[in-house]
Amino acid sequence: MRLPVVIAAAVASCWSLAVRAQQPPAGPQPGLKWTEQELITAGHHVRAGRTLTPKSWPDGARIAVCLTFDPDNLTLPLLRGTNAPVTISEGEYSPLSGMPRILRLLDHYNLPATFYVPAVSAILHPDMMADIMKSGRHEVGLHGWIHENPIALNDREEEWRLMSQAVGLLEKSSGKRPTGIRSPYMYMSPFTLELLKRAGLLYDTTLASLDEPYELELDGRPTGIVELPANWLLDDAVFLPANGSLPSPRLMLQTFKDDFDVAYREGTLVMLILHPHVTGHRSRIRYLEALLLYMKSKPGVWFATAADVARYVKQAADSSQ
Amino acid sequence: MGYRVSIASMWVAMLLAIVAAQQPQQGATQENTQPGRLWPEDQLLRFARAVRAGRKLTPNRWPAGARIAVALTFTLNNSASNFARADMTVDVLTGGEFGARRGLPRVLDVLDRHRVPATFFIPATAAIVDPTMIPEIVKRQRHEVGTLGWSDENPLQVTVAAEEEALLLRASDYLAKASGKKPVGARGPSMALSLHTIGILKKMRLYDSTLMAMDEPYEVLLDGQPSGIVELPVSRMLDDFPTLTAPRFGPAALPSPQLIFETFRDDFDEAYQEGTLFLLTLHPQFVGMRSRIDFLDSLISYIQSKPNVWFATAEEVARYVKQQAGMSN
Numbered sequence: 001m002r003l004p005v006v007i008a009a010a011v012a013s014c015w016s017l018a019v020r021a022q023q024p025p026a027g028p029q030p031g032l033k034w035t036e037q038e039l040i041t042a043g044h045h046v047r048a049g050r051t052l053t054p055k056s057w058p059d060g061a062r063i064a065v066c067l068t069f070d071p072d073n074l075t076l077p078l079l080r081g082t083n084a085p086v087t088i089s090e091g092e093y094s095p096l097s098g099m100p101r102i103l104r105l106l107d108h109y110n111l112p113a114t115f116y117v118p119a120v121s122a123i124l125h126p127d128m129m130a131d132i133m134k135s136g137r138h139e140v141g142l143h144g145w146i147h148e149n150p151i152a153l154n155d156r157e158e159e160w161r162l163m164s165q166a167v168g169l170l171e172k173s174s175g176k177r178p179t180g181i182r183s184p185y186m187y188m189s190p191f192t193l194e195l196l197k198r199a200g201l202l203y204d205t206t207l208a209s210l211d212e213p214y215e216l217e218l219d220g221r222p223t224g225i226v227e228l229p230a231n232w233l234l235d236d237a238v239f240l241p242a243n244g245s246l247p248s249p250r251l252m253l254q255t256f257k258d259d260f261d262v263a264y265r266e267g268t269l270v271m272l273i274l275h276p277h278v279t280g281h282r283s284r285i286r287y288l289e290a291l292l293l294y295m296k297s298k299p300g301v302w303f304a305t306a307a308d309v310a311r312y313v314k315q316a317a318d319s320s321q
Numbered sequence: 322m323g324y325r326v327s328i329a330s331m332w333v334a335m336l337l338a339i340v341a342a343q344q345p346q347q348g349a350t351q352e353n354t355q356p357g358r359l360w361p362e363d364q365l366l367r368f369a370r371a372v373r374a375g376r377k378l379t380p381n382r383w384p385a386g387a388r389i390a391v392a393l394t395f396t397l398n399n400s401a402s403n404f405a406r407a408d409m410t411v412d413v414l415t416g417g418e419f420g421a422r423r424g425l426p427r428v429l430d431v432l433d434r435h436r437v438p439a440t441f442f443i444p445a446t447a448a449i450v451d452p453t454m455i456p457e458i459v460k461r462q463r464h465e466v467g468t469l470g471w472s473d474e475n476p477l478q479v480t481v482a483a484e485e486e487a488l489l490l491r492a493s494d495y496l497a498k499a500s501g502k503k504p505v506g507a508r509g510p511s512m513a514l515s516l517h518t519i520g521i522l523k524k525m526r527l528y529d530s531t532l533m534a535m536d537e538p539y540e541v542l543l544d545g546q547p548s549g550i551v552e553l554p555v556s557r558m559l560d561d562f563p564t565l566t567a568p569r570f571g572p573a574a575l576p577s578p579q580l581i582f583e584t585f586r587d588d589f590d591e592a593y594q595e596g597t598l599f600l601l602t603l604h605p606q607f608v609g610m611r612s613r614i615d616f617l618d619s620l621i622s623y624i625q626s627k628p629n630v631w632f633a634t635a636e637e638v639a640r641y642v643k644q645q646a647g648m649s650n
Binding site: 074075078079080081083084085086088089090092093096097120123124145146148149152153158162241242243244245246247248249250251281282283284285286 | 354355356357358362365366368369371372373374477509512513514515516518519531532533534535536554556557558560563564572574575577580581583584585587588590591592595
């Protein structure tokens with residue numbers, strides 16, 4: 001009877017991720033006993049401050065669009081300490097197949113993009129870094145040292161060690177000190193925001209309180225750090241892997257288009273979160289191209305790197321004060 | 322009862338493990354090993370080097386001026402991995418039986434109608450349990466039979482290299498006897514390779530069709546050195562397993578044959594433009610269901626409607642790219 005129990009446990013642990021959204025979480029619920037003050041302290045640790053959408057975008061554009069890509073490459077298996085050949089080969093798809101297609105597409109339409117590169121991806125694939133830098137249009141931002149999970153680290157100094165190591169490595173390999181970050185796994189620990197300040201970063205693109213730029217507040221105080229929100233609904237890694245929640249590129253890109261339409265009406269920001277190992281596939285890339293063409297067909301769309309957007313909204317907000 | 326349900330969920334769990342890899346559980350209770358973060362750069366480089374993609378092997382041109390090679394491959398695993406785990410849950414095994422008795426005949430029928438070749442990767446135990454399968458495939462005189470381990474076993478759990486090699490040799494011998502021809506190609510059972518596998522394939526002079534680093538043929542690097550092994554890569558996005566399983570037998574992430582075959586076709590269109598390889602990986606027990614089989618038929622018709630397409634077995638593709646690249650046989 002032991003074996004079935006073990007199997008059941010293994011299955012359950014895998015399952016738990018999939019069903020987490022559908023079932024109430026188990027375990028103790030200490031928050032039920034919190035006072036109002038304790039609730040506010042917890043709920044306001046990291047919050048959205050003032051919105052930063054400017055009165056007008058550069059050249060009278062109505063909307064800013066950031067195309068961003070996370071080349072995670074081999075970092076996830078290496079982080080977990082595995083080099084199983086199939087897993088590694090899936091990671092290699094990004095630098096060897098997905099990235100070249102994406103860079104070709106961006107070149108073809110002369111569009112800028114931002115690449116959030118885990119430092120270890122830059123170490124293992126220096127050619128990829130050179131290809132990103134070649135056009136001079138693209139930005140390289142932080143995505144952890146080896147795509148570490150900051151929540152699981154649960155260690156301020158270890159998180160800082162990895163973050164500052166990554167800043168140094170990217171500065172060396174891209175020739176430019178990164179000014180922005182997408183937190184690895186799109187998770188932030190309770191220490192992360194404070195560390196972003198310590199690193200002197202201009203902006204973050206991990207959180208999702210609003211769907212337009214805003215200033216981050218830490219424990220009720222403005223940080224000066226710009227948030228360019230990254231909503232999971234605009235993330236291909238959730239939907240479009242073979243076993244994603246909607247692996248139909250046509251339907252998914254239609255949703256991205258619908259999102260763009262409302263953002264265009266509201267005149268704010270579209271932050272697309274794409275992955276070379278997902279959208280870089282042959283059956284996916286053509287739909288990205290169709291989306292780009294659609295957005296380009298509208299008047300007044302400002303395609304920009306995230307750093308350019310962050311700088312612009314910060315300056316606009318500072319000068320209007 | 323819980324046991325049965327658990328076993329049925331194993332397939333789901335395997336696929337979900339990939340998702341799990343990308344989405345760790347939140348919260349400090351999660352086991353925090355993340356060992357890779359502590360390694361110095363040279364250790365990372367050495368560790369990551371074990372099995373990697375080498376040079377591309379897409380030839381300047383395909384035979385007879387074709388612009389693309391199309392390899393239809395079928396993973397005929399049926400219930401072999403259940404046998405490997407000694408899981409004899411009766412209702413689950415019917416899925417494999419369906420593959421042998423209904424799925425495969427329907428697939429062979431479609432291939433007959435279009436007169437196209439295909440490759441079937443078969444674990445020996447599946448052939449032993451359903452001994453009519455290989456004769457039916459061989460009878461067509463167009464198809465190739467390749468290995469899928471002794472019993473679709475997970476090679477990452479067969480920790481001893483000699484044991485893995487013995488299983489593959491035994492499988493190869495069995496298929497040679499049953500099909501009348503020694504297999505020249507291997508697909509990693511359970512869609513996995515161990516760190517020993519490429520060395521074993523090298524000894525047995527087999528090509529591989531399991532890795533996923535590109536959409537075109539390439540040479541595998543072993544510890545940084547060219548191995549001489551031709552890789553005909555697969556893709557989870559060109560595989561019916563993640564999406565088209567019957568919900569009871571797998572993840573069934575998008576069980577709409579129409580939408581999934583649209584994706585296969587889009588992928589083919591892009592491959593046709595790039596002029597490389599289109600290698601599809603299907604499972605007769607899933608694609609051979611009534612609601613799916615006509616989509617396979619239509620996809621083949623569509624591909625055949627394009628000029629200059631070379632339909633070939635994986636073996637023919639592997640031999641051709643190897644010869645064009647000047648690699649010794």
